[in-house]
Amino acid sequence: MPKVEAPVEKWRGRVQEVRLGGDGRKQVTVGGESTLPFLHFDGEIPHRPVIAAEVLDMPPADWAENVVSAWGDALKSPAAWAKKAAQLGADLIFLRLASAHPEQGNTSGAQAAKTVSQVMEATDLPLIVVGPDVAEKDNEVIVAVAEAARGQRLALGTVTDKNYRTIVATAMAGGHAVVAQAPMDMNLSKQLNILCCDVGLPKDSLVMDPTTGALGYGMEYALSVFERLRLAALQGDAMTAMPILCHAGYESWRQKEAKAVEGVPVSWGDQKVRSLLWEQMTALTLLQSGAEIMVLRHPRSMDVVRGVIDRLMARQGPVS
Amino acid sequence: MALTAIEIYKYLPKTNCKDCGFPTCLAFAMKLAQKGAELSACKHVSEEAKSALEAASRPPIRLVTIGKDGRKVEVGNEVAMFRHEKTFYHQPGLLLRVKDSAAPDKVAQEMAAVASYKVERVGMQLSWNGLAIQNDGGDKAAFLAAVKLAQAHPELALVLMSDDPDTMAAALGDPAVAGRLPLIYAATEANWQKMAALAKQHKCPLAVRAGGLDALATLTEQVAAAGIEDIVVDPGARDFGDSLNALTQIRRLALKKSFRPLGYPVITFPGEKASSQEEEVLLATQHIARYAGVIVLDHFSPAMAYPLLTERLNIYTDPQKPLQMQAGVYPFGKPDPASPLLVTTNFSLTYFSVSSEIESSGFPTWLMVVDTEGQSVLTSWASGKFDAEKISKAAKNFKVEEKIGHRSLVIPGAVAVLRGELEGEFPEWKIMVGPREAVGIGPFLKQNWAR
Ligand code: SF4
Numbered sequence A: 001m002p003k004v005e006a007p008v009e010k011w012r013g014r015v016q017e018v019r020l021g022g023d024g025r026k027q028v029t030v031g032g033e034s035t036l037p038f039l040h041f042d043g044e045i046p047h048r049p050v051i052a053a054e055v056l057d058m059p060p061a062d063w064a065e066n067v068v069s070a071w072g073d074a075l076k077s078p079a080a081w082a083k084k085a086a087q088l089g090a091d092l093i094f095l096r097l098a099s100a101h102p103e104q105g106n107t108s109g110a111q112a113a114k115t116v117s118q119v120m121e122a123t124d125l126p127l128i129v130v131g132p133d134v135a136e137k138d139n140e141v142i143v144a145v146a147e148a149a150r151g152q153r154l155a156l157g158t159v160t161d162k163n164y165r166t167i168v169a170t171a172m173a174g175g176h177a178v179v180a181q182a183p184m185d186m187n188l189s190k191q192l193n194i195l196c197c198d199v200g201l202p203k204d205s206l207v208m209d210p211t212t213g214a215l216g217y218g219m220e221y222a223l224s225v226f227e228r229l230r231l232a233a234l235q236g237d238a239m240t241a242m243p244i245l246c247h248a249g250y251e252s253w254r255q256k257e258a259k260a261v262e263g264v265p266v267s268w269g270d271q272k273v274r275s276l277l278w279e280q281m282t283a284l285t286l287l288q289s290g291a292e293i294m295v296l297r298h299p300r301s302m303d304v305v306r307g308v309i310d311r312l313m314a315r316q317g318p319v320s
Numbered sequence B: 001m002a003l004t005a006i007e008i009y010k011y012l013p014k015t016n017c018k019d020c021g022f023p024t025c026l027a028f029a030m031k032l033a034q035k036g037a038e039l040s041a042c043k044h045v046s047e048e049a050k051s052a053l054e055a056a057s058r059p060p061i062r063l064v065t066i067g068k069d070g071r072k073v074e075v076g077n078e079v080a081m082f083r084h085e086k087t088f089y090h091q092p093g094l095l096l097r098v099k100d101s102a103a104p105d106k107v108a109q110e111m112a113a114v115a116s117y118k119v120e121r122v123g124m125q126l127s128w129n130g131l132a133i134q135n136d137g138g139d140k141a142a143f144l145a146a147v148k149l150a151q152a153h154p155e156l157a158l159v160l161m162s163d164d165p166d167t168m169a170a171a172l173g174d175p176a177v178a179g180r181l182p183l184i185y186a187a188t189e190a191n192w193q194k195m196a197a198l199a200k201q202h203k204c205p206l207a208v209r210a211g212g213l214d215a216l217a218t219l220t221e222q223v224a225a226a227g228i229e230d231i232v233v234d235p236g237a238r239d240f241g242d243s244l245n246a247l248t249q250i251r252r253l254a255l256k257k258s259f260r261p262l263g264y265p266v267i268t269f270p271g272e273k274a275s276s277q278e279e280e281v282l283l284a285t286q287h288i289a290r291y292a293g294v295i296v297l298d299h300f301s302p303a304m305a306y307p308l309l310t311e312r313l314n315i316y317t318d319p320q321k322p323l324q325m326q327a328g329v330y331p332f333g334k335p336d337p338a339s340p341l342l343v344t345t346n347f348s349l350t351y352f353s354v355s356s357e358i359e360s361s362g363f364p365t366w367l368m369v370v371d372t373e374g375q376s377v378l379t380s381w382a383s384g385k386f387d388a389e390k391i392s393k394a395a396k397n398f399k400v401e402e403k404i405g406h407r408s409l410v411i412p413g414a415v416a417v418l419r420g421e422l423e424g425e426f427p428e429w430k431i432m433v434g435p436r437e438a439v440g441i442g443p444f445l446k447q448n449w450a451r
Helices: A065-076 A078-087 A109-122 A135-148 A165-174 A186-198 A219-234 A248-253 A271-287 A299-313 B005-009 B025-033 B047-056 B104-116 B140-150 B165-172 B192-202 B213-225 B240-256 B277-289 B302-315 B348-361 B377-382 B388-397 B418-425 B438-449
Strands: A018-020 A028-030 A050-056 A092-096 A127-130 A155-159 A177-181 A206-209 A244-246 A291-296 B064-066 B073-075 B093-099 B119-121 B124-126 B130-134 B157-161 B183-187 B206-209 B231-234 B294-297 B328-332 B341-345 B365-370 B408-411 B430-433
Touching (some): A050 A078, A050 A299, A065 A271, A109 A127, A135 A155, A135 A165, A155 A165, A165 A177, A177 A186, A186 A206, A186 A219, A219 A244, A219 A271, A219 B302, A248 A271, A248 A291, A271 A299, A271 B302, A291 A299, A299 B277, B064 B157, B064 B231, B073 B093, B093 B104, B093 B157, B093 B302, B104 B130, B119 B302, B124 B302, B140 B165, B157 B165, B165 B192, B183 B192, B192 B206, B192 B213, B206 B213, B213 B231, B277 B294, B277 B302, B328 B348, B341 B348, B341 B377, B348 B365, B348 B438, B365 B388, B388 B408, B388 B418, B408 B418, B418 B430
Parallel strands (some): A092 A127, A127 A155, A206 A244, A244 A291, B093 B294, B157 B183, B183 B206, B341 B365, B341 B408, B408 B430
Antiparallel strands (some): B064 B073, B119 B124, B328 B365
């Protein structure tokens, strides 16, 4: 008789499965778990969390030197960048149409459609495409992109409570999914999911972005929001059960701790090491809190985080 | 686990003799449950009831202290699986392992690096807790020499690692070493009687190692029966997956099943299975968030120490009482007297979103942080903690007029209504209404301050 009875928890609920990617091309499915992250002894984890490479449609202006040099010339075109990301093992491309921002070039919907077509020619990975986070421009470029990529089942964004109707309707018409972002509050995420579903969006076409805080910059708040969303989902609340997308790359790399080479205390150590750890530690902590789609910036981080996911997905024998 | 009044009452004599100063035994029990009285006030409880009460009121995870003063590690006594339920209270110790097979001057150097490391974050001084010294080749003299080197840093917490009881006894034979109350690592199936005797003799905490939870629980019961209370457990898991499973199960067993044999802090060694230093740091990251009490790494450098200490600070923040920023005027990017002055609250999330937008805008800026007791802009405005009077008082306190040459102040867009009031408080100032959301700060600065 074993002395220790494994303290297994059985959940009623399950995370919603969401499939991305077009017919005849690579597809990725996320979600479907009936357990907390990586706890194989409690339930099933049919799909591993995936890594999306952050790609911009214009060369980044203020990225840290060590990210820029890691990508090299690929940064000059989104197609080349996405292709390189695919070669480096990314599961998805997260394409930010930054150039559509009124102050970054104000490029048009037609241009956005062209960019997305080029990226899709360069790689057959599934795409998440978001606008510049300015409501009117988001609507303009995303409508054009959705049209150009009909049937390719992209995830489109960014949907917020102030701007969801156009993007949701466009996604539904084109057979796409959406990314819905709420400001770091479990109930606001849930409300936004309800808003989207109320206008007819199927539950399997929604990915939540509950807002990410980087290590040292509110990461613990994001962690608790992710965990509470996930616990609610496992307890059976379908309106919190959508897969979670996390911006560990973007949020980490804009902090001084990742970027600053000079003018910081010696006790911060070598920026090349510190910056990568900042991104990777944010990513790992939030993967273990419930993130299914991890958007990363540095190729090395993609590699290391994938290696860790491999090891967390390897089923362990019983502990006791 | 805290006992309820009724549970305590069961153990009392139920005679209502009032000797304790309370009218009835039940009233006394209620006071005890609220921790407003001591059990010793009742002279009539039996010894049996006393020990039963003590056992039942013991925390589900024992609080264990490694070291005496300075950077002692105090771990255990956690009550939650998730930090939103209840704070994680006792930050895990972060230690560096040195091996006695390494060159002594290198070992001494590493020890000094750990001892001298300090870093500041949100007004707190953070440092590494201590050292673990491993008897690597089984050579007693080498171990004693390495332990001796650690005596140069008496403020550090210490773990002595050898499976050989004779070697352990020799190290603890030096009263100056034993007096530091190091963690003895480790009692195993093969040596536990001798190790337990050493722990008892020197009143040191004892680590117990076994492969798997069954064997571990069997061993801790034996060690506890030998009179050792301060135990740290090592389930032998070394990789990401198995340690996540083992540590989660140990925590659940202790908290949800009140399973005493595993109700102890856990020690981990994230460097042993790591294929790179990044992986080692990431596994330590997992261990901070997922239930370790003592984390022994195999490498140390400022670039890994700083993020790990930050991670620990984040995870162990009280979720109900969010980290507050210290009020004051913060400079960003070497501002001069002509640089813009913004004002916000000391709620850390507000501060973080504002500061990271200023940071990424690249504009040299002054940010005045007003003490709003950790409330966000709108909440603190609604509760009167962020009004014209508070802001003008803060400006006076922080001697803003000495730092800044111009006379314009940017207030958060969400509290634009404060403008009129502020113009009354600061007649010679121009009050500007900034963006509602932090993301607007960069464009706002660019629009108004581009030279
Ligand atoms: S002294 Fe003890 S027995 Fe007497 S009333 Fe108080 S609790 Fe009851």
